[in-house]
Amino acid sequence: MTPLSAVLEAPFTNMREEIWAFPLSRFFNFLPYFEYAFVDPIVNDEKLNFDSVALLPKVKAPLLVLHSEDDPIIPYHIGKRLYESAKQLQPAKVANKTTFHGFPPGKEYNHDWICQAPDLPHVVAQFITSVLN
Template sequence: MLYCHGNSNSRAAEHRIQLYKFFQQMDFHTIAFDYRGYGDSTKIRPTENGVVEDSLVVYEWLRTTVDKGDRKPPIFVWGHSLGEAISSHLLGNLKELSTSVLERSTPLPLPNGLILEAPFNNLPDEVAKHPLSKLVTWLPYYESTFVAPFRSDRGQRFMSDAHLSRAPALPVLILHAKDDVIVPFVVGLKLYRSVLESRSEGGATIKLHAYDKSENLGHKWICHAKDLSDVIGDFVQCHQ
């Protein structure tokens, strides 16, 4: 399980450690890393292309490591919050990134599946739906001032819906809590519907597993969901 974490702190944040413990209980080997500018990685300003390149390098290392022997274990990628946008960009453009960034003659193969926890369809919509936006949506210049810059800035758009539409052969599982106030459920639902529509004429499965507000899982604690082992176990079993 290659884990791409969200925007805050580092790979050692408490909720991430709890998720690693879940992976351990599931008998998964876990690879976690920090993007540039995070944790103890190089202190330079992160950009979308930069953090995607970081994940690409780790993914190439992982594939090279596990593909050496006769038995090639399945690889799954798990992205949480911003990490889902990074992993979606990576896997939706893996062929092009393999040749342009890594200069490989043979593109890296896709993983067995992608698990997206608390995802958003694209950054402009996430900004528009963020709870803090409610404080300023009444302003006549709200769209042009607060949202439009994210639509026009090619360096920070994180268009997961567009990226995943380019990878119809990649199985995707979306996990989202309906009481998530950081990345509202509505943008995760938009992502699911967009990818589902892009596969209307065929492609790998995409599933959405939603958690009710009564479970109090919020943005960070789906790792404590009572049925998570069954949900993840079924997805992995079907695609390994």
């Protein structure tokens, strides 16, 4: 059974991009063997690579992508890129209902607190309404 829809909070495109964007990686990513010793083993392991973009053509449900502009763990542009990929790769009737909602910086939602956004219930309700129509 295909779900009616899915909500993704602060998603990323793939593990390679996220590793390079992760704040702690800047302490090591300048090392000449960083990609070979750390990134490649994770990305080349099917159980660890988390390639969300590669899976998008199989997603038959509209997505609501939520992302805070001040997310220090998964940068906003990565979540936005996943949304843009979904719009291109999902089946057309599904992609037309896939939605992105960004939360402005300064609200301190960061990576973990979008759930505290006062407008979140409205955003989700509006998405569900669009999916049902």
